[in-house]
Amino acid sequence: MGKEDLLLRVEGLTKYYTSGYVFTKQVLGAKDVSFFLRKGEILSLVGESGSGKTTVANMILGLIKPTRGNIYLDGKNALEMDRKEYWLKVQAIFQDPYSTFNGYYVVDKVLWESFDLLKKIKGITHSRNEKREIIASTLEKIGVNSDEILGRYPHQMSGGQMQRLLVARALIMNPDLLLADEPTSMVDASTRVEILNELTQLKEAGMSVLFITHDVAQAYYISDRAAVMKDGEIVEIGPAEKVFFDSEHPYTKNLISSIPKLHEKWEI
Amino acid sequence: MARKTLEIKDLKGCYRGTFGVIQAVDRASFSLYEGDRLALAGESGCGKTTLIELLTGTPKPLLHYEGGKVFVGGYDVWHIDPEKLRKEVKCRLLSYVPQASLNALNPTKRIKEFLADMLKERTGEKHTPNDARKMIGKHFERLNMDKNLLDRYPFELSGGQRQRVSIAISTFAEPSVLLVDEPTSSLDVTSQKRVIELLVDIHKREIIDSLMCVSHDLGALRQMCNRLVIMYTGRLVEIGNMDDIVENPLHPYTKLLLNSLVPLERQMKQKTLKSIPGRPPDLRDLPIACRFHPRCPDCMDICKKKRPPMVKRDSREIACWKYVEEG
Numbered sequence: 001m002g003k004e005d006l007l008l009r010v011e012g013l014t015k016y017y018t019s020g021y022v023f024t025k026q027v028l029g030a031k032d033v034s035f036f037l038r039k040g041e042i043l044s045l046v047g048e049s050g051s052g053k054t055t056v057a058n059m060i061l062g063l064i065k066p067t068r069g070n071i072y073l074d075g076k077n078a079l080e081m082d083r084k085e086y087w088l089k090v091q092a093i094f095q096d097p098y099s100t101f102n103g104y105y106v107v108d109k110v111l112w113e114s115f116d117l118l119k120k121i122k123g124i125t126h127s128r129n130e131k132r133e134i135i136a137s138t139l140e141k142i143g144v145n146s147d148e149i150l151g152r153y154p155h156q157m158s159g160g161q162m163q164r165l166l167v168a169r170a171l172i173m174n175p176d177l178l179l180a181d182e183p184t185s186m187v188d189a190s191t192r193v194e195i196l197n198e199l200t201q202l203k204e205a206g207m208s209v210l211f212i213t214h215d216v217a218q219a220y221y222i223s224d225r226a227a228v229m230k231d232g233e234i235v236e237i238g239p240a241e242k243v244f245f246d247s248e249h250p251y252t253k254n255l256i257s258s259i260p261k262l263h264e265k266w267e268i
Numbered sequence: 269m270a271r272k273t274l275e276i277k278d279l280k281g282c283y284r285g286t287f288g289v290i291q292a293v294d295r296a297s298f299s300l301y302e303g304d305r306l307a308l309a310g311e312s313g314c315g316k317t318t319l320i321e322l323l324t325g326t327p328k329p330l331l332h333y334e335g336g337k338v339f340v341g342g343y344d345v346w347h348i349d350p351e352k353l354r355k356e357v358k359c360r361l362l363s364y365v366p367q368a369s370l371n372a373l374n375p376t377k378r379i380k381e382f383l384a385d386m387l388k389e390r391t392g393e394k395h396t397p398n399d400a401r402k403m404i405g406k407h408f409e410r411l412n413m414d415k416n417l418l419d420r421y422p423f424e425l426s427g428g429q430r431q432r433v434s435i436a437i438s439t440f441a442e443p444s445v446l447l448v449d450e451p452t453s454s455l456d457v458t459s460q461k462r463v464i465e466l467l468v469d470i471h472k473r474e475i476i477d478s479l480m481c482v483s484h485d486l487g488a489l490r491q492m493c494n495r496l497v498i499m500y501t502g503r504l505v506e507i508g509n510m511d512d513i514v515e516n517p518l519h520p521y522t523k524l525l526l527n528s529l530v531p532l533e534r535q536m537k538q539k540t541l542k543s544i545p546g547r548p549p550d551l552r553d554l555p556i557a558c559r560f561h562p563r564c565p566d567c568m569d570i571c572k573k574k575r576p577p578m579v580k581r582d583s584r585e586i587a588c589w590k591y592v593e594e595g
Contacts, residue, residue: 048456158547188311189484190528190544197540214456217532221541245534258461260487262514262531268468268491 006075007176007208008037008060013069015055015232029055031232033069037177037210042203044211044219044240047229048255053212055232057181060210061092073177084121091175095182097162101154107165108150111135114172138168142198160191167198171205178202181212196222216259220244228252272339273478274300274323274362274445279336281322290551292318294502295336297578298585300445304478305471307493307510309486311525311548315502316482317367320447323480324364325353341444359390363443363476367450369434373422379433380404380418390441407440410473411466428459432466439475446476452488464492486529490514498522501549501559508584518581519588520564558589566590 015029030052037043045053058064060071062083071078078086094100101107115131118124126134139146144164154162163183170178180199184192199209200222213219219226220240227237228249236249247253260266277297283290292315300306308316321327323338325345338345341361345353358364366372374382384400387393395403405415417425417433425433431451439446451467452460468491471479483489489496489510496513498506498521506519517523524544530536546563549555555562561571570589579591 048458160547188548190311190525191547193528193530193541193543196530197543215530216457217530217536220532221530221536241534241537244532255457256532258457259532260457260460260464260485260491261533262487262490262526262529263533266464266491268465 005039006036007039007041007073008210009072010035010056010060011070011072013056013059013071014067015052015059015064016067028052028232030059033229033232033234035227035234035237037208039176039208040203040206041225042199042209042211042223044213044223044226045229046213046216046219046226048214050231051229052232053214053229054181056229057092057179057210057212061090061179062086084117088117088121088173089176090179091170091173091177092179092181093163093166093170093183095185097159097166097186098154100166101162103154106151106153107157107162108135110165110169111172114169118173134172135168138171141171142168142201143194144168158188158191160187160195163187163195164198167195167202170207171202174207176208178207178209179212180209182214183211184213184215184218192218216244216256228255270301270303271477272299273302273304273341274480275337275339276323277337277339279319279322279338280334281318281327282332282334283318283330284332285330288552291554292331292502292551293322296504297336298497298504298507300478300480302477304480304495305468305493306478306480306495306497307489308480308482308497308499309484309489310499312484313501313548313551314499316484316499317449318502319499320364320449320480320482323447324362325357326350355390359438359441359443361444362447363438363441363445364447365434365438365449365451367453369449369451370427370430370454372434373430375422378419378421383418383437386437404437404440408436410475411436411469413466426459428455428462431455431459431463435463435466435470439470442475444477446470446479448479448481450483451481452483452485460488464488467492486514486526487531498525501551501554503559503587504578504585505560505587506584507578507586512584518584518586518591520566520590521560524563524565558587 011034013033014031017027017029019025033056047053059066073089115126136146142164149161149165184195196218203209211223223240226240226243227234230251236243236252244256247256279293279296281293283292296319310316322333333346340357343357380397380401383404384395384397387395387400401418408415413436417429422430451463467479470476481492494510496510497504500521506513506522517526528543530541544563557574558571558576561567568589576587576589578585578587581591
């Protein structure tokens with residue numbers, strides 16, 4: 001593996017949540033998490049609730065400060081980079097699309113505002129028509145009918161549509177790394193697959209995706225490599241095929257065998 | 269022919285409020301037989317929970333009963349005295365574990381104290397918490413559950429434990445029918461498995477005669493149930509044996525729904541899964557005739573004009589014009 005195709009490197013990332021003033025109490029969020037992410041690759045982080053998946057995501061996004069450990073983006077120490085510049089390169093889609101949008105504005109605002117951020121930091125300016133064209137072509141690229149989405153308010157849209165709009169926003173910002181934290185868990189089963197397919201498209205366009213989920217099947221469907229987390233630690237990491245079907249760690253084996261499968265019946 | 273434990277005929281229900289009228293359940297008919305474990309599946313907002321709530325005879329505010337019959341052990345749930353319903357039907361014939369069962373336990377009391385209250389309400393006899401613990405402890409032992417859970421407060425239990433305690437409590441009086449709403453959602457896969465095993469176990473030991481389980485997770489339902497009902501925007505579209513439907517779905521919606529699920533299989537990686545075109549309709553403004561026709565790949569002229577009837581095919585019932593024979 002050449003050094004140049006490495007995008008993100010995380011080393012010994014540890015987080016203890018501390019509460020209280022005099023008698024402090026510590027709760028482990030993540031412990032010694034180390035992994036790397038290549039350019040144009042999807043890595044999924046799989047684990048049960050409370051295993052520290054979101055803690056790791058929030059640390060990479062810079063929303064919380066790690067207790068120990070380092071994050072390198074393109075070889076540069078991410079913790080020391082300018083936040084706004086960093087967020088141009090790292091973007092995220094979260095679990096709950098309903099809380100991402102402001103209910104008082106039409107949803108287009110989210111797309112238009114992304115141009116402001118590009119202008120402020122990168123100094124790229126677009127005319128109104130250019131912006132409109134970029135929005136239309138981006139929506140077309142991910143197969144969304146723009147008449148159905150633009151000019152609407154969040155309460156008029158389904159969770160799936162909003163989530164796809166956020167994928168479109170990510171495309172306009174064109175970051176190097178997209179963090180997708182449970183993007184499909186609040187979406188209808190019939191539209192869930194579309195979001196997964198769009199993430200695969202982003203990957204083909206050269207973007208790296210860190211896909212965080214509790215659903216092993218979805219993780220396997222879209223990712224190249226996978227990491228399994230338990231109690232804040234990564235217990236197994238490797239190619240998705242190997243991690244899920246020839247698992248080495250007893251925890252992963254147990255996890256895979258307890259997943260109810262549609263075409264396989266348990267003996268109970 | 270096995271005995272019918274629950275019979276539903278043309279059940280209708282709607283939500284009425286400032287937002288308008290939402291026809292949440294539209295003429296649903298099916299029966300539950302002794303030995304059945306029936307699954308009710310569908311996407312969010314298709315009326316699964318509404319249907320099961322209508323079966324209990326005590327709907328939440330805004331939900332209105334509009335017609336139809338629900339028979340449980342000879343009682344017509346909607347046409348008897350509410351006090352009779354509470355004393356003679358609920359718990360003894362029909363038990364319901366709601367979706368919010370994780371929060372159904374009293375947070376300020378130990379579980380055994382809560383049970384003493386419950387026993388007083390149900391049987392009219394007073395019991396001390398320790399008596400209640402002894403009585404229900406036997407039931408817990410029978411289900412291979414830890415009796416010591418009864419000494420704890422609900423917040424000391426994990427989500428899976430709380431769900432299993434709720435299920436154990438609602439089966440204490442050995443009801444004929446147990447209705448469970450989303451027992452496994454919001455649980456991790458390992459706790460999911462234990463809840464599924466518990467439900468199957470309760471049924472196999474004949475503590476209950478039949479089980480009806482609502483969920484959107486078809487993988488979990490497959491493990492738990494032997495019959496399946498698929499619902500779309502308030503209407504039942506396909507009813508049949510679980511294995512038959514999963515292996516060979518007939519209704520176009522069922523086909524597309526099963527295809528859009530992401531299964532964990534080795535060959536999955538090479539395939540590109542497809543979602544159902546379009547989106548679920550606005551429930552205040554539903555398509556007329558067949559409600560699936562705007563999204564259906566096999567849509568015919570008649571689908572836009574008339575509601576499809578339930579057609580019988582062997583052990584299966586399908587609501588689709590494709591299977592209606594000419595004449």
